[in-house]
Amino acid sequence: MTWRVHSAGKFYDPGEATVIYFDTRSGDTHLLSGFAAHILMLLEAQSMTTEHLVERVAADTDNGDAGKINDAVTAILDELLALDILKRD
Numbered sequence: 001m002t003w004r005v006h007s008a009g010k011f012y013d014p015g016e017a018t019v020i021y022f023d024t025r026s027g028d029t030h031l032l033s034g035f036a037a038h039i040l041m042l043l044e045a046q047s048m049t050t051e052h053l054v055e056r057v058a059a060d061t062d063n064g065d066a067g068k069i070n071d072a073v074t075a076i077l078d079e080l081l082a083l084d085i086l087k088r089d
Helices: 034-045 050-060 066-082
Strands: 002-005 010-012 018-022 029-033 086-088
Touching (some): 002 034, 029 034, 050 066
Antiparallel strands (some): 010 018
């Protein structure tokens, strides 16, 4: 399954634990974790399968536990899908 963003949004990082994301397609504003924002930025750059995304995120983190990374990425993908920010093909 491939994940992609409906349309590119705008990010505002106030330097805290959360990032504000404005979805230009829907007009909705969301408060995301820094980790979720990172995943969303990766998917805005290019569509990816879950496996490829987990590999990219694992390379960007210090945590070597692939199982935890996979679980965290999958949970965030589900949340972003529920917010109608992502599509899966």
